[in-house]
Amino acid sequence: MKIISVAQMKAAECYAIEHGISALRLMENAGTAAAGIIAEIVLEAFAQKTVCAVVCGAGNNGGDGFVVARRLHEAGHTVTVVLAAGEPRTEEAVAMFRKLPKGVTVLRYTEDSAEYGRAFTGSSMLVDAVFGTGFHGEVEGACAELFDAMNASGRPIFALDMPSGANADTGETAAHAVCAAATITFAAAKQGQMKAPASVHCGRLLLAEIGIPDEGLPRDATELLDRALLDRALPVRTADSNKGSYGHLLCLCGSRRYPGAAYMSGMAAARCGAGLVTVGVPEVLWGVLAARMSEVMVLPLPQTAAGGLSLAALDEVLAFAEKCSCVLIGCGLSPESETAALVRELLLRLRGTVVLDADGINACAGHIDVLRASRADLVLTPHPGEMGRLCGKTAAEVQADREGCAVSFARENGVTLVLKGAGTLIAAADGRLFQNNTGNPGLAKGGSGDILAGMTSGLAAQGIDPVLAACAAVHIHGLAADRCAEKQSQYAMLPTDLFSEIPQIFRDLSR
């Protein structure tokens, strides 16, 4: 799904209306789609009809809420509407309010909080339809009290379009802002939903199409990684396929100081379906890794005195790479100048897809000409510090303009650039920009990057377009991390714990 601003959303609404889809129809579509999503989740969770309270504002978000209330009532649920900000004000909201069935109870906010408090605690779930994209500033008075009661009710809250009290452009949240279990956003994700704290208040972000034509949305908008993109990226494994159908990845990773990087990147690639994976490592690591990995093959290579890959490995690597569909360079390589020289020489000589991570990226700092001269299809996966070293900025400067740094670097150097961090960005050389909203601070540990690089390479080795391979890897990496955080906490989870979550994610994708 695309990520757009409030102004772009308004323009899209105008486009739809100019093309014969009325604002009332858009509201009907929004409320009906949202009710369908809620009913599906609720039935799965409660396996029965439920009681729900729909808290409505006076604007069009409230109008959506009236449609949701009607649709849930028609589906057999017991529905109460709470008017949080007095009578509906907009033409569409008034129209939808008048269409509320008699069976829907309407509570007008009064000083008597006991009445609507009972509506909340007597419900299985709540719908937040007070403020959407029209919110700005602070939450005061009745809304502050209502939102506090909603948040304190312990009931799951489904927010329509935005959690009320969160700014749809900036991602700022006012005090008392609603904390939703899920946010059903209309037509496209909103920029504010990608930024903390609003991204946290949103909970799970779900998209509801409301009938706005694609051409009504900005063509060059950033795309949010989602299930639909994974379905696009991941090939179905046909019955007559064999391991040769899924490529051969060579991982040039690891050094005496960092043997685990070779293990983590190699195993991550294998877990993502690559047909064959070989880790090319300094020969000192051969025994350690051969003992630790069965599926992943180990190619011992000439090493430096310090236990890193030596320039003497160049010809052997080039020969081996001839039969590979992707080469990953960098995880745990160590910053030795001889190893860095080997990396640059390989970038000038290799063809096909090459994923560059960690010390592979650092080897290019001050040698951007090598990236530009390379005839490989390059995917770089820097964290902000490595990105800063690449483009002569501090990590703080990179963080201050993540999109600008990623898009300009990818375009100027003709590479795919994965800028890691909260809301990882994937910038393609042709200007496309993707953003991820899975993952959590539990990933802030050594090894997480090795696994992401291995996943990216493992998917690219299967012939998946490198941009889509990077998008899929980033999204799945984050989904696995979210499962680990749920089970083991962000403190205790380890990067290698992701290996036990990745299979379930692929199973859910029924690949």
Ligand SMILES: NC(=O)C1=CN([C@@H]2O[C@H](COP(=O)(O)OP(=O)(O)OC[C@H]3O[C@@H](n4cnc5c(N)ncnc54)[C@H](O)[C@@H]3O)[C@@H](O)[C@H]2O)[C@H](O)CC1
């Ligand atoms: N754009 C579309 O294609 C569609 C949008 N729909 C829904 O409409 C809302 C946006 O509706 P809008 O009337 O512009 O504003 P809200 O309903 O979000 O807010 C209501 C009202 O609240 C006032 N307000 C703003 N800030 C505050 C504050 N801090 N305190 C008190 N009151 C505040 C302001 O006057 C707003 O007008 C969008 O999110 C969708 O849910 C359509 O229904 C579907 C198509």
Ligand SMILES: [K+]
């Ligand atoms: K809302």
